[in-house]
Amino acid sequence: MPLFRYKAFSPAGDAIDGAMEAASAEEVIAKLQDAGNLPVEAKPADSVHGGGLFGLFGRRAELNAEQVLLFTQQLATLLGAGQPLDRALQILLDLPDSEGARKLIERVRDEVRGGAPLSSALEHQPGVFSKLYINMVRAGEVGGSLHDTLRRLADYLERSKALKGNVINALIYPIILMVMVIGSLFLLLGYVVPQFMPLFEDIGAELPMLTRIVLGVGNVINEGWWVMLIGLVLGVVLLRRALADPVRRDRIDAWLLGRGRVGDLIAKIETARLARTLGTLLHNGVPLLAALGIARNVLGNRALVQSVDAAAEDVKTGGGLAAALARSKRFPRLALQMVQVGEESGELDGMLLRVADTFDTEVRNTLDRLLSALVPVLTIVMAGIIAMVVLAILIPILELSSIVG
Numbered sequence: 001m002p003l004f005r006y007k008a009f010s011p012a013g014d015a016i017d018g019a020m021e022a023a024s025a026e027e028v029i030a031k032l033q034d035a036g037n038l039p040v041e042a043k044p045a046d047s048v049h050g051g052g053l054f055g056l057f058g059r060r061a062e063l064n065a066e067q068v069l070l071f072t073q074q075l076a077t078l079l080g081a082g083q084p085l086d087r088a089l090q091i092l093l094d095l096p097d098s099e100g101a102r103k104l105i106e107r108v109r110d111e112v113r114g115g116a117p118l119s120s121a122l123e124h125q126p127g128v129f130s131k132l133y134i135n136m137v138r139a140g141e142v143g144g145s146l147h148d149t150l151r152r153l154a155d156y157l158e159r160s161k162a163l164k165g166n167v168i169n170a171l172i173y174p175i176i177l178m179v180m181v182i183g184s185l186f187l188l189l190g191y192v193v194p195q196f197m198p199l200f201e202d203i204g205a206e207l208p209m210l211t212r213i214v215l216g217v218g219n220v221i222n223e224g225w226w227v228m229l230i231g232l233v234l235g236v237v238l239l240r241r242a243l244a245d246p247v248r249r250d251r252i253d254a255w256l257l258g259r260g261r262v263g264d265l266i267a268k269i270e271t272a273r274l275a276r277t278l279g280t281l282l283h284n285g286v287p288l289l290a291a292l293g294i295a296r297n298v299l300g301n302r303a304l305v306q307s308v309d310a311a312a313e314d315v316k317t318g319g320g321l322a323a324a325l326a327r328s329k330r331f332p333r334l335a336l337q338m339v340q341v342g343e344e345s346g347e348l349d350g351m352l353l354r355v356a357d358t359f360d361t362e363v364r365n366t367l368d369r370l371l372s373a374l375v376p377v378l379t380i381v382m383a384g385i386i387a388m389v390v391l392a393i394l395i396p397i398l399e400l401s402s403i404v405g
Helices: 025-034 052-058 065-080 085-092 099-113 118-123 131-143 146-203 209-244 246-257 260-283 288-298 302-316 321-326 333-345 348-404
Strands: 003-009 015-021 038-044
Touching (some): 015 099, 085 099, 099 118, 118 131, 131 260, 131 288, 146 209, 146 348, 209 246, 209 348, 246 260, 246 302, 260 288, 260 302, 260 333, 260 348, 302 321, 321 333, 333 348
16 A cells, blocks of 8 residues: 655644555545544655655665664664653654654654554665565564564674675785786786887897797787777676576576585575574564575575575475475585574574574684685785796896897
């Protein structure tokens, strides 16, 4: 049903702004009148924020991941302190620095004051709160423990953010090093090496094979850099198209999972993400099948998404989660054993959270090991290539010096 924003006055003369789901504006007005209020205005919610191009530019109400985490933590704290939900949202309305965030919280508050549950109010903010977030809030409302649910949700968001941050931080230095290596080689081969071409042409002697190769590469880079740039852009475009095609993306993701240490690292990252999401949902009373349907959306590898979908079908027919996930042979064995123990002991949610903690640690350790090996390898490769280029230039010069001497 569509959402309508309304303005009315209560029997005491107080102004009321809110939102309500109804089939039409007339139904909203009728419900307000039945409640003893005096309706003033009832409009579709979409029209309130404007339309067309100008409405698109004016709508900056979305919260980023950091703001969503902060909103969740603050709301959990206020509810835990005994504040009513609408009062807590009113307090939060004064905290954000951005106008967009304030408008979003105001819309959520208005819907809650209009009688809508918090989960529905959050669901009506497109592109801000994930399906996981909304379903957890809904489960907390049904179970009567919204503040506990929000507290666990904040913990989940914080841990997910920490895992993502660990991966990004660990990759920053190798990426910078690789960029410096590639940039130095292009500068050396494309600018420095061609400077020796006139000298070797004046000598007229036959150059060593290594020198001819290095001079050829330098000439290609110096004169054909624009072709290489076009090729790079074209390659990026083709790769994006390949990743956009579901069939090719499935093949690429399945291929990555089979690539030794890289595949193991991807599997560990995705397993930690899946286990934390599943454990958090189950702990909040979401049924296993529904939790699997939600948790699959947090996975970035489509091959693992297919494995979770297949596991959900097995669970639907009465199979155990550990056995169902094991059939794909894509998840770490340790994780499957821990899940099986959790099923047998009746503490699946707690064991899944332990799996997540275990593999968060595994990911950090694996990244540390990979980086401790990658950085020296890159340094040695860079030094070797530069040494080869220098030798290619010096050998002819030294041979000429010996002849002249």
